[in-house]
Amino acid sequence: MLSYLIRRIVNAVITLLVVTMVTFGIFFAVPTITGSDPALLYIGKTADQASLDGIRTKLGLDDPIPVQYGKFIKGLVAGRDYASGNDVTHCDAPCLGYSFKTEQEVTPLLLSDIPVTLSLALGAAVLWVLIGVATGVLSALRRGSFLDRAAMTGALAGVSLPIYFTGQLALLIFIHWLGWLPDTAYTPFLENPASWFTGLILPWVTLAFLFAATYARLTRANMLETLNEDYIRTARSKGLTERTVIGKHGLRAVLTPLVTIFGLDFGTLLAGAILTEQVFNLRGLGYQALTAIRQNDLPVILGVTLLAAIFIVVINLIVDLLYSVIDPRVRLG
Amino acid sequence: MSIGPEASITDERSAPTDDAAAVRGTGDTAIAGRSLKQIAWRRLKRDKVAMGGAFVVMFLVLLAILAPVLARIWGHPVNEFHGDQIDPTFSTPIGSFGGISKDFILGVEPSSGRDIFSRILYGAQTTLIVAVLSALVSTVLGTLFGLAAGYLGGWVDSIISRVMDFLLAFPQLLFAIALVSVLPQSIFGVSGRWSRVLVLIGVIGFFGWPYIGRIVRGQTLSLREREFIEASKSLGAGSRRILFRELLPNLAAPILVYTTLIIPTNILTDAALSFLGVGIPPPNPSWGGMLSDALSYYTDDPMYMIIPGVMIFVTVLAFNLFGDGLRDALDPKAR
Numbered sequence: 152m153l154s155y156l157i158r159r160i161v162n163a164v165i166t167l168l169v170v171t172m173v174t175f176g177i178f179f180a181v182p183t184i185t186g187s188d189p190a191l192l193y194i195g196k197t198a199d200q201a202s203l204d205g206i207r208t209k210l211g212l213d214d215p216i217p218v219q220y221g222k223f224i225k226g227l228v229a230g231r232d233y234a235s236g237n238d239v240t241h242c243d244a245p246c247l248g249y250s251f252k253t254e255q256e257v258t259p260l261l262l263s264d265i266p267v268t269l270s271l272a273l274g275a276a277v278l279w280v281l282i283g284v285a286t287g288v289l290s291a292l293r294r295g296s297f298l299d300r301a302a303m304t305g306a307l308a309g310v311s312l313p314i315y316f317t318g319q320l321a322l323l324i325f326i327h328w329l330g331w332l333p334d335t336a337y338t339p340f341l342e343n344p345a346s347w348f349t350g351l352i353l354p355w356v357t358l359a360f361l362f363a364a365t366y367a368r369l370t371r372a373n374m375l376e377t378l379n380e381d382y383i384r385t386a387r388s389k390g391l392t393e394r395t396v397i398g399k400h401g402l403r404a405v406l407t408p409l410v411t412i413f414g415l416d417f418g419t420l421l422a423g424a425i426l427t428e429q430v431f432n433l434r435g436l437g438y439q440a441l442t443a444i445r446q447n448d449l450p451v452i453l454g455v456t457l458l459a460a461i462f463i464v465v466i467n468l469i470v471d472l473l474y475s476v477i478d479p480r481v482r483l484g
Numbered sequence: 485m486s487i488g489p490e491a492s493i494t495d496e497r498s499a500p501t502d503d504a505a506a507v508r509g510t511g512d513t514a515i516a517g518r519s520l521k522q523i524a525w526r527r528l529k530r531d532k533v534a535m536g537g538a539f540v541v542m543f544l545v546l547l548a549i550l551a552p553v554l555a556r557i558w559g560h561p562v563n564e565f566h567g568d569q570i571d572p573t574f575s576t577p578i579g580s581f582g583g584i585s586k587d588f589i590l591g592v593e594p595s596s597g598r599d600i601f602s603r604i605l606y607g608a609q610t611t612l613i614v615a616v617l618s619a620l621v622s623t624v625l626g627t628l629f630g631l632a633a634g635y636l637g638g639w640v641d642s643i644i645s646r647v648m649d650f651l652l653a654f655p656q657l658l659f660a661i662a663l664v665s666v667l668p669q670s671i672f673g674v675s676g677r678w679s680r681v682l683v684l685i686g687v688i689g690f691f692g693w694p695y696i697g698r699i700v701r702g703q704t705l706s707l708r709e710r711e712f713i714e715a716s717k718s719l720g721a722g723s724r725r726i727l728f729r730e731l732l733p734n735l736a737a738p739i740l741v742y743t744t745l746i747i748p749t750n751i752l753t754d755a756a757l758s759f760l761g762v763g764i765p766p767p768n769p770s771w772g773g774m775l776s777d778a779l780s781y782y783t784d785d786p787m788y789m790i791i792p793g794v795m796i797f798v799t800v801l802a803f804n805l806f807g808d809g810l811r812d813a814l815d816p817k818a819r
Contacts, residue, residue, distance in 0.1 A: 177662060313793075313797075316792075319789045323783065327782075440658055444662055444762070456659070
């Protein structure tokens with residue numbers, strides 16, 4: 152178990168290092184090759200040569216790319232100093248540098264966005280798992296019934312609908328026409344739980360609809376397969392109630408593959424609820440990423456990508472560890 | 485039927501080829517065995533939902549090919565402004581349902597008054613080209629790497645598998661956005677709309693190959709141990725012959741199915757990138773771009789949002805239905 156854990160953590164760290172290298176390569180090496188100068192992006196097109204040179208030395212853009220990368224990693228682990236002449240700015244670890252546009256430190260900027268995206272993802276995840284698994288189980292039990300066909304048609308529609316369309320439809324119907332909800336917005340939970348809820352319920356439901364579709368289809372397929380297993384027959388012949396057979400023995404086997412997919416989906420969602428945040432005008436990580444990309448704000452893009460990768464890698468690690476808890480047949484080794 | 489359970493994508497699954505004999509009746513010895521192709525085609529023809537999907541797909545392809553002709557007959561030039569169709573105070577189209585009229589059969593765009601019908605047609609062109617060609621890129625890469633990993637094994641397999649896992653667990657949309665936005669506006673001497681199309685094909689295709697690669701690898705792993713490969717080896721066949729003459733034909737069915745099923749995903753990604761402003765550059769029409777513009781008008785002119793949205797939905801659904809049907813026809817055991 153311990154050796155497995157260590158191996159997985161080493162693997163995760165390697166993955167993250169590769170992510171930083173690739174991202175760094177894309178944003179600092181590609182612009183150099185194609186002839187757009189990061190220093191020019193930082194200061195604007197009207198800069199004179201002297202201030203351009205100053206910026207280059209201060210941000211270390213004169214160094215070869217590998218040296219720049221080394222400094223970036225050092226900043227992440229131990230913090231770094233930006234110096235030009237006597238003017239020294241210290242940036243604490245984990246240092247992701249300064250935004251080219253607002254000159255704010257990137258790390259606190261991103262940290263302040265996490266609650267928005269996390270609220271969005273968590274609420275949606277709770278909904279879609281509950282709805283998806285419940286629909287899937289019911290469809291499997293009443294195979295071929297009207298409910299089954301309706302649910303599976305709905306699920307097929309769900310996987311074919313993009314959020315940037317359903318989101319606008321939901322906004323139009325529930326906010327503009329029916330007036331049931333206030334405009335979508337993020338209010339911190341501790342400030343006012345009620346408006347936190349009403350401001351996010353529409354994005355949750357819209358997002359959950361798309362994901363629940365996939366989960367319903369998967370749960371149904373897995374459940375149908377599981378119900379044919381010998382141990383289900385054994386459980387029934389022991390005289391267990393149908394409720395226990397399905398709820399305890401059946402569901403457990405169904406959940407295992409779902410956990411992996413949930414890990415991937417949840418990680419990706421945290422990494423980039425870009426489309427959802429754009430449609431519902433929420434200022435989270437995805438919004439930050441998009442703004443940064445549009446403004447060529449390299450340090451912020453690098454920061455968001457790295458954070459996103461950390462989410463995905465960490466959640467996948469947790470999922471793999473959970474696996475052995477949920478499914479006793481899985482032995483880690 | 486396709487509104488059935490989704491097949492779980494597992495690495496180990498027996499090849500769909502070996503049921504050809506099982507389907508052949510036992511009594512009718514006089515009848516020659518049907519090929520897999522014939523059997524699959526008969527199954528597919530009986531699947532009404534899948535055929536419906538195929539019909540819609542063909543119709544859309546036809547629309548895209550005939551876009552210039554159709555736009556000339558029922559539409560107006562893509563980027564022609566029609567200020568007279570726009571209410572000057574609200575900048576929304578005059579008339580109900582987004583200005584739908586005899587002249588403008590799908591209405592006009594708010595504020596500029598461009599013809600939505602023509603823009604939908606030209607949007608179909610780029611969407612379908614990007615989605616299909618990027619699926620081909622994914623398929624070629626996925627097949628080559630999957631075959632190599634599965635057949636060669638050892639360190640080649642470890643490296644390729646690691647890369648595939650890495651790409652699958654990756655903030656893909658974020659990366660695609662970033663990549664598209666740093667790549668130059670013109671490549672290979674092509675500029676404007678078509679250079680972006682090339683970039684999109686490359687980026688979407690690249691991120692899609694691990695899906696195909698994993699399936700091909702899994703199938704290759706199980707096929708590699710079968711007798712016909714052994715027989716071929718003992719006859720002195722080289723690696724190249726075994727890979728491309730023996731293994732590849734047996735992989736054709738799953739490759740075809742997953743190529744079809746990756747197209748709808750690509751359509752959604754392509755539209756998402758255009759929605760975020762890094763896809764097809766305006767003023768060139770794209771469905772995602774229209775939905776993005778619609779964000780500022782959807783309360784006053786819902787039709788402008790609904791038309792491209794429904795187009796995306798119908799296209800993606802049609803490809804999904806056809807792909808599911810194709811899978812059921814080629815591999816009934818996958819259900």
